[in-house]
Amino acid sequence: MVAQRDSNNKPMTMVLEEQGEYAVGCTPSKMIDHACKYFGSSLKGRQDGTRDICGITHKAPITVDPLSGMYFFPTISPSSSQCTWIAHSHIDQVQKKDEYDTEIIFHNGKSIVLEISYGSMLNQIQRTAQFRYLLNNRLKFLKKHIDQPELIFPSTPQK
Numbered sequence: 053m054v055a056q057r058d059s060n061n062k063p064m065t066m067v068l069e070e071q072g073e074y075a076v077g078c079t080p081s082k083m084i085d086h087a088c089k090y091f092g093s094s095l096k097g098r099q100d101g102t103r104d105i106c107g108i109t110h111k112a113p114i115t116v117d118p119l120s121g122m123y124f125f126p127t128i129s130p131s132s133s134q135c136t137w138i139a140h141s142h143i144d145q146v147q148k149k150d151e152y153d154t155e156i157i158f159h160n161g162k163s164i165v166l167e168i169s170y171g172s173m174l175n176q177i178q179r180t181a182q183f184r185y186l187l188n189n190r191l192k193f194l195k196k197h198i199d200q201p202e203l204i205f206p207s208t209p210q211k
Contacts, residue, residue: 053067053068053083053084053138054068055079062077063134064077064078064079065078065079065082065083068158068162068164070160079135080135080137081095081126081130081131081133081135083137084116084130084137087116088114091117098115098116102114105190106179106183108183111125111126111127111129112125112183113126113140115183115184119191122141123183124139124180125176125179125180126176127166127172127173127176136166138156138176140180140181140184142158142159142160143157144159152167152168152169153168154170
C-alpha cells in the first residue's frame with residue numbers, strides 16, 4: 053500500500069496486488085486500520101500487541117490476521133499521510149538505489165522505489181520477521197496446549 057497524492061494533493065493509496073493495482077481515496081494507515089477492524093482489532097490494538105510481544109514501539113510491524121499470514125510494516129511513522137505499508141511475505145528482494153532510496157522487488161516481479169534508506173528498510177524487514185517468529189511460536193504453543201489452560205493462563209484457579 054503505497055502512499056501517494058491525487059491531482060488535488062489529497063492523500064491516497066495505490067494498492068499493489070498480484071492481479072493489478074488500484075487507487076483508494078484514503079491513507080495507507082487508514083486502509084490498514086480498516087483491515088485490522090475487519091479481523092476484529094484496530095491498527096492501535098495491533099501496535100499494542102506488537103509492543104507487548106516484542107517491545108517494538110516505533111514504526112511497529114503488525115499482523116492484520118496472523119492465521120492467514122498477513123504481516124505488514126510501515127516505512128515511516130504510521131501517523132504520517134506519506135507512510136507506506138509493505139506486506140512482509142510478498143518481498144522477494146531489496147536493493148539500494150542511492151543513499152535515500154530503496155527498491156523493493158516483489159515475488160510477482162513488480163517493484164517500487166521508496167524514499168527510505170536501505171538500512172532502515174532492512175531493519176523494518178528484520179523486525180517484522182522477529183515479530184512473526186515470536187507470534188507464531190505463541191500460536192503454536194496455544195495450539196499444542198489448548199487442553200491445558202493452566203499453562204496458557206497460569207492464574208486460572210485449579211479445581
